[in-house]
Structures are given as structure tokens and as C-alpha cells.
Amino acid sequence: xxxxxxxxxxxxxxxxxxxxxxxxxxxxxxxxxxxxxxxxxxxxxxxxxxxxxxxxxxxxxxxxxxxxxxxxxxxxxxxxxxxxxxxxxxxxxxxxxxxxxxxxxxxxxxxxxxxxxxxxxxxxxxxxxxxxxxxxxxxxxxxxxxxxxxxxxxxxxxxxxxxxxxxxxxxxxxxxxxxxxxxxxxxxxxxxxxxxxxxxxxxxxxxxxxxxxxxxxxxxxxxxxxxxxxxxxxxxxxxxxxxxxxxxxxxxxxxxxxxxxxxxx
Numbered sequence: 001x002x003x004x005x006x007x008x009x010x011x012x013x014x015x016x017x018x019x020x021x022x023x024x025x026x027x028x029x030x031x032x033x034x035x036x037x038x039x040x041x042x043x044x045x046x047x048x049x050x051x052x053x054x055x056x057x058x059x060x061x062x063x064x065x066x067x068x069x070x071x072x073x074x075x076x077x078x079x080x081x082x083x084x085x086x087x088x089x090x091x092x093x094x095x096x097x098x099x100x101x102x103x104x105x106x107x108x109x110x111x112x113x114x115x116x117x118x119x120x121x122x123x124x125x126x127x128x129x130x131x132x133x134x135x136x137x138x139x140x141x142x143x144x145x146x147x148x149x150x151x152x153x154x155x156x157x158x159x160x161x162x163x164x165x166x167x168x169x170x171x172x173x174x175x176x177x178x179x180x181x182x183x184x185x186x187x188x189x190x191x192x193x194x195x196x197x198x199x200x201x202x203x204x205x206x207x208x209x210x211x212x213x214x215x216x217x218x219x220x221x222x223x224x225x226x227x228x229x230x231x232x233x234x235x236x237x238x239x240x241x242x243x244x245x246x247x248x249x250x251x252x253x254x255x256x257x258x259x260x261x262x263x264x265x
Contacts, residue, residue, distance in 0.1 A: 146185050146187065146188070146191060147191070149183075149185075149220060149221055149232075150187070150191045150194055150195060150221065152232060153195070153220075153221040153232050154194060154195065154198040156230070156232050157198045157199060157202065157230075158198065160202075165202060168202060168203075168230065169202060169203060172203050172207070178208040178209060178210045179199065179203070179207055179208065179209050179210070179223060179224075180209075180210050180212060180223070180224050181195060181209055181210065181211045181212070181221065181222070181223050182211075182212050182213070182214040182217060182221070182222045182223075182224070183211070183212075183213060183214065183217065183220070183221050183222070184213070184214060184215055184216075184217040184220055184221075185213070186213055187211060192209075192211055195209070195221070195223075196209050199223065217231075220232055
């Protein structure tokens with residue numbers, strides 16, 4: 001069998017042409033497309049890496065800001081709680097002070113009401129005692145209560161001890177003011193003269209007297225000047241009786257009503 005070299009050479013040339021054509025129009029575009037694809041993938045990977053780094057940086061910055069915000073929030077909460085506690089404490093103290101003031105006012109009002117009631121009771125008791133005594137004296141002795149009161153008071157003046165008399169003279173002669181004589185009833189001229197004469201024996205005839213009515217004394221006579229008082233009255237006995245009752249309520253023993261008919265400073 002003979003080899004047809006023309007055919008062989010033609011086939012070789014055809015193969016080479018085919019290889020060149022395939023390389024030029026098939027493999028090269030594919031290779032270029034692959035290279036571009038790889039380049040694009042590399043660029044996208046690089047861009048993704050950059051964005052990842054930026055995202056990580058932003059995440060770190062966000063975390064820092066979040067930590068700062070949490071710290072600020074905690075500080076603000078602590079401050080708000082502290083201010084709330086301070087305000088609460090102030091309100092509690094204010095409420096306690098208001099309660100104490102109110103309690104003091106209530107106690108004061110209660111004490112004043114009790115004192116007013118005691119005064120009214122004493123006043124009423126004195127008036128009743130005065131009325132009973134006045135009627136009893138008029139029935140028994142035929143004398144008026146006023147006459148009996150003046151007589152008793154003059155006896156008190158005459159019965160002053162030497163030390164009391166010196167104190168009496170010193171008090172009433174120490175100033176230029178008149179001697180005030182206060183009574184629960186109106187004195188007749190005769191009764192005023194009797195008191196002037198009795199006091200004048202101790203103080204002197206030039207002593208000036210001024211007579212005034214004072215119903216709160218309750219059936220008695222009081223002679224006074226600045227800083228000194230000499231008195232005898234039913235109110236003194238009523239006050240002593242009231243004090244005795246108060247002490248009895250408190251469980252304190254008492255020796256009975258005191259007779260306050262001596263000089264009182």
C-alpha cells in the first residue's frame with residue numbers, strides 16, 4: 001500500500017489550520033473570559049474584604065458607642081435614683097416636721113381648751129361659792145358679803161408679820177404710782193375708807209389709792225402695785241381646790257386647799 005503524501009500533507013495542513021482557528025476564535029476568547037472572570041472575582045473578593053474590614057470597624061465603633069451609651073445610661077439612672085431618694089427623704093422629713101408641728105398645735109389647742117374649760121369651771125364654781133357664801137352670811141350674821149370680805153381683808157393687813165410688813169412697805173413706797181385696790185364688787189364709800197385707813201397705818205396717810213372692779217377675782221379684794229400683790233378672795237380658794245383636784249387625778253397626795261391670804265410677789 002502506497003502512502004499518498006499529498007493527502008497526508010493536506011490533512012496535516014487542515015489540522016494545523018483547525019488548531020489555529022480554534023485557538024484564535026475559541027480557546028483565546030474562553031481564556032480571556034476566564035481571566036476576566038478571575039480578575040472580577042479577585043476584585044469582588046478584595047472589595048468584600050474591604051467592606052468586611054469597614055463593617056468590622058463600624059461594628060467596633062458601634063460597640064464602643066454602645067458601651068459609652070450604657071455607661072451614660074447607668075450614670076443617669078444612678079443619678080435619678082439618688083435624686084429620687086434625696087427627694088423622698090426630704091418629703092419624709094417634711095412630712096415628719098409637718099406632723100410634729102400639727103401635733104404640737106393639737107396639743108397646744110387641747111391644752112388651751114382644757115385651760116379654758118378649767119377657767120370656766122373655776123369661774124362658775126367661784127360664782128356659785130360666792131352666791132352661797134353671800135346668802136349664808138346674810139342669813140347667819142345679818143351682814144353683807146361685801147362687809148365680811150372687807151373685814152376679813154383688813155384683818156389680813158393687820159395680821160401681817162414684821163417681815164411681811166417690811167416687804168409690803170418697801171413694795172408700795174418704792175414708786176410714785178398709786179396703790180391699786182381691785183374688788184369683785186363695788187365698794188361703798190365707807191368700805192373704801194376702812195381699807196384706806198387700814199393700809200394707811202402701814203404705808204402712811206399720803207398714800208394714793210385707786211379702786212377698780214375686777215369680777216374675775218370672784219368675791220375678794222386685791223391690793224397691788226408693780227411687782228407686788230396682797231390678796232384675799234374666794235378665787236384663791238377655788239384655785240387651790242382646782243390644784244388639789246388636778247394633783248389627785250395625777251395620783252399625787254395633797255394636804256388640802258391652801259389658804260393664800262398672805263403677800264404674794
